[in-house]
Amino acid sequence: MRFKDVFSIIGPAMVGPSSSHTAGAARIGRVGRQLFGRMPKSVEVTFYGSFAATYQGHGTDRAIIGGLLDFTTDDQRLPQSLSLAAEVGMEVTFRSGTGLFPHPNTVKLRLYGDEPEEKLTLIGVSIGGGNIEIVDIDGFSVKLTGTYPTILIRHMDWLGVLANVTEVIRKWEVNIGHMSLDRKQRSGEALTVLELDAAAEHLLLHDLGDLPAVHAVTEINLDAGP
Template structure:
């Protein structure tokens, strides 16, 4: 990857020991929590590659739990995140798996509440940076560091124009957009990232568009 600044190399302010295995993992957990819409009741975490091999020694389990609790990378509570999650009623399970096709610092988070289950795969790509690579069976690739909208919708004519017109009306600049679909004229997921922070009203306005089934948003920075 191309580094944009010195913090891309040395990592963010963080509770260590590792920018990749700790700070990046916190950000993956936070992104999943925000896109899920809050703290899950249950979280099944499947770790791959070096995450699977060293997650207890490098504190990746603590970091993922902390992210799901919405802690920042430098929050002192990261050290006690597992016990704090349990006290708040979040049930966590950790599994190790092998898959040579995914990034070696990857984790699949299956989050459950009383009425919903979502799956998020994320990868820690170095220097505390992280990206999401799969959501509910859709292949995606976007950074967790930018304001993000996920729009689950029917794959039909005019959907993108409807989304972008509402975003333009909010005076937001789209920095990234990608459409993923499982089949033609079937279910689709559009990922939209903006340069500016998303307003609280925008997801509701997009949700009101005919054919939109669900909208999730993330503002981590």
């Protein structure tokens, strides 16, 4: 795990009680919100390991839903997030999962919109001090920490796609701090995750979206306000 600064080690400004079980969970939920692009109509939350054993007492359930409502880790509304979600029509289901999981503090989110095709699945882990890693998005193996501004690009696994992507990034003079890529099969669907040293300009995102073989471009920036 790479730390951006001393506050990444100490933990973020937050509504407690736990940086791992509350702040980290809120950040995972907020990544889900930004990936989905809006508040989901319904969400299924499956907790694993330590999360499954203690999520009610540590407020992990409220933190996850607060993140999906786009609350930051220090938002004073976090303790009331379940009732607030009900007020705005978000249907929430909590489950405790069993079996293999990547970390003791693991959660799987399944988000749904109004239409059948509007759905998203992600798996996130809270690794301490409010720090997180998203390790799976819709079956793609990824590494997304939320520490830096991040771009996710869904595209076909075709020759030259990454070269085109990096050329656009170079043109806009933004440095890539970390890149991960996974694909479903050769020449099939792929997902590239780029952690950047600076937030992406809107026109940079537009240029990436115009590239051949690119289906969708999404920006994650947990430092940005709701």
